[in-house]
Amino acid sequence: MYIIQNALKNLVRNKGRNSLVGIITLFLILATTVALIINSTTKEIITDYKTRFGSKISFSVDFDKLMSENVGNQNGTMSVPSAPKITSEQYVQFADSKYLQSYQMDMLARIGIPQLQPVGGRMGGATFFGEDGEQSALSYDVKLLAYSDTDNLPDFSEGLRKIIDGTMFAGKNECIISSEFADLNGLSVGDTFSVTEVIGRQEITLKISGIYADATQATPDTIEGVIFLDGSSANRRNEILTVIDTLEQNFEMNNLAVNAEYELKSPDCLDSFTAEVREKGLPDVYIVTTDVESYNKIVSPVEGLSKISLLFMAVVLAIGGVILLLVTTMAIRERKYEIGVLRAMGMKKSKAAIMLMAEMVTITAICLLAGLGVGNALAQPVTDALIAGQIKTVGELSGGGQYLQNVQVHLTPEASFQIGSIALLLALLSSAAGVIFIAKYEPMKILSERN
Amino acid sequence: MGILTLDHVSYQYEGTRKKVLNGVMMDFDPGNLYVIMGKSGAGKSTLLSLISGLDLPTEGDVLFHGKSLKELNRDDYRAKSIGVIFQGYNLLTNATALENIILSMNISGSRIKDKKQFAMELLEKVGIDQETANRKVLKLSGGEQQRVGIARALSHNPDILIADEPTGNLDGDTEENIMGILQGLAHEENKCVIVVTHSKQVSKYADELWGGKSRNFGFC
Ligand SMILES: Nc1ncnc2c1ncn2[C@@H]1O[C@H](COP(=O)(O)OP(=O)(O)OP(=O)(O)O)[C@@H](O)[C@H]1O
Ligand SMILES: [Mg+2]
Numbered sequence: 001m002y003i004i005q006n007a008l009k010n011l012v013r014n015k016g017r018n019s020l021v022g023i024i025t026l027f028l029i030l031a032t033t034v035a036l037i038i039n040s041t042t043k044e045i046i047t048d049y050k051t052r053f054g055s056k057i058s059f060s061v062d063f064d065k066l067m068s069e070n071v072g073n074q075n076g077t078m079s080v081p082s083a084p085k086i087t088s089e090q091y092v093q094f095a096d097s098k099y100l101q102s103y104q105m106d107m108l109a110r111i112g113i114p115q116l117q118p119v120g121g122r123m124g125g126a127t128f129f130g131e132d133g134e135q136s137a138l139s140y141d142v143k144l145l146a147y148s149d150t151d152n153l154p155d156f157s158e159g160l161r162k163i164i165d166g167t168m169f170a171g172k173n174e175c176i177i178s179s180e181f182a183d184l185n186g187l188s189v190g191d192t193f194s195v196t197e198v199i200g201r202q203e204i205t206l207k208i209s210g211i212y213a214d215a216t217q218a219t220p221d222t223i224e225g226v227i228f229l230d231g232s233s234a235n236r237r238n239e240i241l242t243v244i245d246t247l248e249q250n251f252e253m254n255n256l257a258v259n260a261e262y263e264l265k266s267p268d269c270l271d272s273f274t275a276e277v278r279e280k281g282l283p284d285v286y287i288v289t290t291d292v293e294s295y296n297k298i299v300s301p302v303e304g305l306s307k308i309s310l311l312f313m314a315v316v317l318a319i320g321g322v323i324l325l326l327v328t329t330m331a332i333r334e335r336k337y338e339i340g341v342l343r344a345m346g347m348k349k350s351k352a353a354i355m356l357m358a359e360m361v362t363i364t365a366i367c368l369l370a371g372l373g374v375g376n377a378l379a380q381p382v383t384d385a386l387i388a389g390q391i392k393t394v395g396e397l398s399g400g401g402q403y404l405q406n407v408q409v410h411l412t413p414e415a416s417f418q419i420g421s422i423a424l425l426l427a428l429l430s431s432a433a434g435v436i437f438i439a440k441y442e443p444m445k446i447l448s449e450r451n
Numbered sequence: 452m453g454i455l456t457l458d459h460v461s462y463q464y465e466g467t468r469k470k471v472l473n474g475v476m477m478d479f480d481p482g483n484l485y486v487i488m489g490k491s492g493a494g495k496s497t498l499l500s501l502i503s504g505l506d507l508p509t510e511g512d513v514l515f516h517g518k519s520l521k522e523l524n525r526d527d528y529r530a531k532s533i534g535v536i537f538q539g540y541n542l543l544t545n546a547t548a549l550e551n552i553i554l555s556m557n558i559s560g561s562r563i564k565d566k567k568q569f570a571m572e573l574l575e576k577v578g579i580d581q582e583t584a585n586r587k588v589l590k591l592s593g594g595e596q597q598r599v600g601i602a603r604a605l606s607h608n609p610d611i612l613i614a615d616e617p618t619g620n621l622d623g624d625t626e627e628n629i630m631g632i633l634q635g636l637a638h639e640e641n642k643c644v645i646v647v648t649h650s651k652q653v654s655k656y657a658d659e660l661w662g663g664k665s666r667n668f669g670f671c
Contacts, residue, residue, distance in 0.1 A: 344503075345530065346527065447537075
């Protein structure tokens with residue numbers, strides 16, 4: 001106990017020596033704090049962008065490959081070969097992957113409603129061409145739509161559609177219909193009606209769980225003077241909404257239209273995901289890509305900042321560490337005598353070392369507190385200045401564009417830990433010369449050399 | 452065999468060619484005041500350093516109660532069994548006189564409750580008043596520092612007291628006072644007191660006198 005007390009008294013007794021060590025340590029901790037705050041925040045931002053940005057999957061046709069594979073088919077006429085389609089079933093299968101963070105899928109079944117009337121009248125329905133280029137025109141009355149993300153249904157989240165009676169569908173074969181469609185057919189919540197998928201001809205019965213008011217534009221814009229006989233299926237008041245299960249479990253998957261968006265857990269999963277979807281039958285002519293390019297570009301100033309901050313810290317610590325070591329080694333003359341006296345009085349080597357370290361740890365702790373406070377305040381303006389510089393250089397190199405401009409830095413737990421470790425290291429460094437001295441010499445040598 | 456025995460003690464400083472001490476044989480008993488005299492540079496301070504366990508002899512042995520210091524814990528020996536008044540005082544110059552005494556008591560593991568009070572009494576005994584006691588050693592005169600050194604050597608009540616020119620910086624009256632205290636410790640408290648000096652005046656207090664022309668005890 002008296003060891004620590006004496007160490008604390010020594011702080012004041014040896015003001016001159018200690019303030020020099022303190023100033024150097026404070027400066028080092030300050031620089032470290034600013035650098036590490038910037039570094040850890042930018043790392044967070046980069047990881048965040050990586051997961052949000054560089055992970056959206058897209059399948060695109062590799063036209064060079066497509067053409068070369070179809071070279072044999074060329075018979076004088078110039079024709080663009082068509083790529084094999086990714087089937088709806090495959091889209092659903094691709095979604096089941098451990099490399100995905102999330103996916104969004106919507107499905108469409110084209111259905112007929114023989115016992116009911118579509119809004120706007122049955123105008124022969126829309127025609128479309130079936131799968132496999134079989135070119136058989138089929139007509140249908142209305143669209144039965146399903147979305148994987150039922151919490152964020154399009155138009156509902158924007159406020160254009162709203163449930164006004166009953167509730168949102170909850171399970172398989174439940175649906176919601178527009179108020180116009182309900183009024184026209186005299187339907188209300190709890191009623192059932194049957195629909196038929198027009199390609200596979202399966203008939204199912206849907207139960208109305210809710211009715212929505214629809215403020216979306218009913219039909220697509222028409223060009224003046226031209227009448228589109230698109231039929232009732234293009235009228236949005238006729239859209240019947242249900243859960244994915246209703247479509248997936250009742251109908252033949254490949255008779256449905258599927259739209260899917262996948263997001264990887266991280267861009268690094270791209271290769272594994274690609275291998276997986278190839279195995280699941282993705283045709284060779286498709287290439288799987290993520291939006292890494294634009295991610296890289298947006299993030300590049302921040303990445304530069306991250307590197308600069310680390311480099312800055314390394315240089316400052318290296319130079320400062322050497323200065324600290326020099327100063328404490330030079331101050332050893334005074335220390336030497338003190339150590340000699342204490343040892344002559346019978347203080348054990350270990351206690352003398354503890355006393356010296358307690359002194360340095362206290363100085364460092366004070367510097368750590370001050371450094372954290374001031375460093376925290378300085379980090380933001382320094383970041384702003386640095387990022388402006390980075391954007392300028394990157395912009396000159398790549399001809400401008402969109403970048404991350406506002407980087408809000410803050411003291412992360414990771415940075416606090418690192419700063420603490422470096423402070424500890426500095427404390428060890430500044431007591432190193434003294435401790436080595438204590439360990440090495442007998443008090444007689446220390447004292448006789450002075451006297 | 453006495454409390455302290457020097458058995459063929461030789462010492463050579465690192466990096467020098469000549470032995471400072473060569474085969475010194477001495478025996479010390481409690482209750483006596485020993486005075487060692489010798490020319491400057493003869494090796495008196497070196498000898499006292501070895502007695503106080505600041506280093507080990509290059510040859511021979513220092514025995515405390517018949518046990519070699521090589522086998523004893525010399526930190527404990529210094530802290531508890533021996534009190535040294537150094538020629539160069541060896542006080543912590545940035546601390547006050549009082550703090551120096553209290554620190555020494557702490558190191559020796561002293562059980563005294565009110566260390567401050569005890570230290571102050573000791574300082575008063577050697578003629579240091581309260582104001583002086585609370586001043587940094589740096590700001591004390593040579594004689595005052597010497598007296599603080601004496602108080603420190605007494606602070607942990609050691610069996611052996613060693614004094615290297617303890618009155619070198621003191622006037623005649625103070626010298627008498629200090630030597631009186633040391634003699635009292637030897638005769639009344641049965642301590643073993645060893646004093647090194649140039650002063651004929653001091654040598655008068657000796658129960659046993661070594662060195663000078665009286666006896667050659669191995670100084671080179
Ligand atoms: N650290 C050292 N390294 C080398 N030689 C030393 C060292 N300390 C002392 N000496 C030498 O050892 C010899 C004895 O020194 P010591 O201090 O013991 O003499 P002393 O008898 O106490 O003299 P004085 O009466 O002047 O105090 C001297 O010649 C001195 O120069
Ligand atoms: Mg001497």
